Amino acid sequence: MLTVENLKVFHGLIEAVHGINLTVPKGQCVALLGPNGAGKTSTISAITGVVRSSGAISFDRRLISEMSTEARIKGGISVSPEGRRVFANLSVEENLILGGALKPDGKSKRIAHWYNTFPILGERRHQMAGTLSGGEQQMLAIARALMNDPEILLLDEPSLGLAPKIVSQIFDIIQKLRDEKRTILLVEQNATQALRLSDYAYFLNNGRIVAEGKPEDLGDREDLMAELTGIS
Amino acid sequence: MEYVVQQIMNALAFGAEYALLALGLAIVFSIMGLVNFAHGEMIAVGGYTMVAVSALALQNPLIIIGAAILVAMIASVTLERVAFRPVRYADPTTGLLTAFGVSMILQNLFLLLVSPRPIAVTSLYFLEWSIELGTLRISSLQLFETIATVAVILLLMFFLKRTLLGIAMRAASLDFEMVRLSGVKANRVFAIAFMISGLLAGIACVFIMARRGSVDPHLGFDPVLKAFVACVVGGFGSLPGAVLGGFLLGAVEVAMLVMLPQSLGGMTDAFVFGIIAVLLIWRPDGILAPRTEKGDKQ
Numbered sequence: 463m464l465t466v467e468n469l470k471v472f473h474g475l476i477e478a479v480h481g482i483n484l485t486v487p488k489g490q491c492v493a494l495l496g497p498n499g500a501g502k503t504s505t506i507s508a509i510t511g512v513v514r515s516s517g518a519i520s521f522d523r524r525l526i527s528e529m530s531t532e533a534r535i536k537g538g539i540s541v542s543p544e545g546r547r548v549f550a551n552l553s554v555e556e557n558l559i560l561g562g563a564l565k566p567d568g569k570s571k572r573i574a575h576w577y578n579t580f581p582i583l584g585e586r587r588h589q590m591a592g593t594l595s596g597g598e599q600q601m602l603a604i605a606r607a608l609m610n611d612p613e614i615l616l617l618d619e620p621s622l623g624l625a626p627k628i629v630s631q632i633f634d635i636i637q638k639l640r641d642e643k644r645t646i647l648l649v650e651q652n653a654t655q656a657l658r659l660s661d662y663a664y665f666l667n668n669g670r671i672v673a674e675g676k677p678e679d680l681g682d683r684e685d686l687m688a689e690l691t692g693i694s
Numbered sequence: 695m696e697y698v699v700q701q702i703m704n705a706l707a708f709g710a711e712y713a714l715l716a717l718g719l720a721i722v723f724s725i726m727g728l729v730n731f732a733h734g735e736m737i738a739v740g741g742y743t744m745v746a747v748s749a750l751a752l753q754n755p756l757i758i759i760g761a762a763i764l765v766a767m768i769a770s771v772t773l774e775r776v777a778f779r780p781v782r783y784a785d786p787t788t789g790l791l792t793a794f795g796v797s798m799i800l801q802n803l804f805l806l807l808v809s810p811r812p813i814a815v816t817s818l819y820f821l822e823w824s825i826e827l828g829t830l831r832i833s834s835l836q837l838f839e840t841i842a843t844v845a846v847i848l849l850l851m852f853f854l855k856r857t858l859l860g861i862a863m864r865a866a867s868l869d870f871e872m873v874r875l876s877g878v879k880a881n882r883v884f885a886i887a888f889m890i891s892g893l894l895a896g897i898a899c900v901f902i903m904a905r906r907g908s909v910d911p912h913l914g915f916d917p918v919l920k921a922f923v924a925c926v927v928g929g930f931g932s933l934p935g936a937v938l939g940g941f942l943l944g945a946v947e948v949a950m951l952v953m954l955p956q957s958l959g960g961m962t963d964a965f966v967f968g969i970i971a972v973l974l975i976w977r978p979d980g981i982l983a984p985r986t987e988k989g990d991k992q
Binding site: 510512531532535536540541543547549550551552556559560561563564566606610 | 879
């Protein structure tokens with residue numbers, strides 16, 4: 463469904479990603495793993511079109527590399543970004559309303575659905591999103607990203623900076639999304655958890671894919687795990 | 695008593711004008727970090743539109759007012775498209791210089807194409823008469839200006855709170871890229887911001903023209919300078935701050951006019967800015983400056 467070929471990503475003059483290929487088939491959860499600074503978020507940003515990149519990105523058999531960010535989102539891509547980036551100056555409900563900007567039909571039904579899934583968000587619907595805890599903000603970011611009912615969800619570091627108990631809650635949510643047969647590209651540093659949830663995984667380091675395969679094969683590769691955690 | 699009410703009306707009317715213009719500056723600044731010094735030229739554009747419409751022998755004041763506001767809005771949106779879009783994501787300084795450039799070009803166009811001299815527009819004089827309430831006598835124009843400003847602020851609040859584009863504009867002041875990542879078109883948000891800004895300038899133009907009765911190429915310079923000060927006092931980028939700053943500036947100005955002895959009459963502005971300087975020592979970011987968010991990893 464999503465195919466990335468020979469992707470190079472640039473930040474100013476610096477090339478952060480040096481020509482990678484990856485595929486996310488429909489209905490699968492694909493993990494993109496790697497240490498800090500490996501180029502994971504750059505890859506996500508290139509897919510949504512907010513950074514300069516070269517190479518071919520196609521989605522739903524359409525080449526989207528030349529499209530504007532807004533057009534890509536309209537085409538069915540949605541992102542829950544690194545650092546969550548909820549609109550701190552809007553209420554929880556307004557965040558969800560804005561998240562569903564492209565799908566006005568049945569919006570209130572979807573908002574109700576998310577309040578059901580995350581009761582805490584329902585309780586705080588009129589509270590400013592900036593006052594939520596990190597875990598609540600992450601839930602809001604995921605719910606907001608799904609308000610447009612996307613074809614693919616790009617989940618960038620959902621567990622970053624959260625307490626272990628909250629992290630396992632977030633991974634439960636991802637498991638649930640996977641059970642719903644949603645297509646997900648999951649970017650994570652937490653390899654053990656991400657591998658458990660994914661159908662296929664890519665391992666990114668220094669802007670190159672250094673390994674890929676089924677989670678059960680990659681999970682046993684101690685050299686990769688060492689690189690990821692920095693323990694050698 | 696009469697005198698006090700009269701001065702309060704003066705302060706409200708001054709403040710309303712500043713608040714309208716300051717809001718126009720703040721709404722553009724909040725989403726794109728641009729101090730639009732060409733905002734004043736939208737007032738002049740409205741004024742010249744009135745001249746043109748009157749010259750066409752359309753003396754119906756509603757047509758004159760409507761045309762002035764409409765043309766100010768169109769001019770503002772056009773400026774965004776032509777001048778500000780290319781520098782949208784550039785450094786704020788680039789935007790500021792662009793705005794100055796646009797302002798100068800427009801003023802010189804008025805000089806060259808119309809006239810350096812003021813042109814009279816008399817068709818709005820009907821807005822000014824005195825209303826007598828018992829022993830009180832107040833100016834209808836001041837009353838209209840205050841009411842119109844309050845109505846516009848309420849409408850703007852409704853727009854920002856209740857409509858999708860309004861919510862998107864508030865969100866854009868914090869994280870524009872994330873708004874685009876929700877699928878809202880950036881171009882649309884910018885166009886609406888400039889349209890509202892032009893609308894506010896157009897409404898201010900009606901009252902400025904009704905009071906002055908003439909338009910010249912530099913009509914917008916003074917009001918926008920005051921509006922800029924109002925924004926600084928209120929906290930740049932904050933819409934409530936712009937309104938508060940506008941009314942506060944109006945009040946301080948009238949207070950100085952009233953309280954300063956005759957011999958210091960020419961120094962009103964100096965005293966006003968002196969007070970503002972002191973205010974800024976107390977609150978360097980302005981009274982209602984948006985607090986910087988302490989978020990997670992950005």
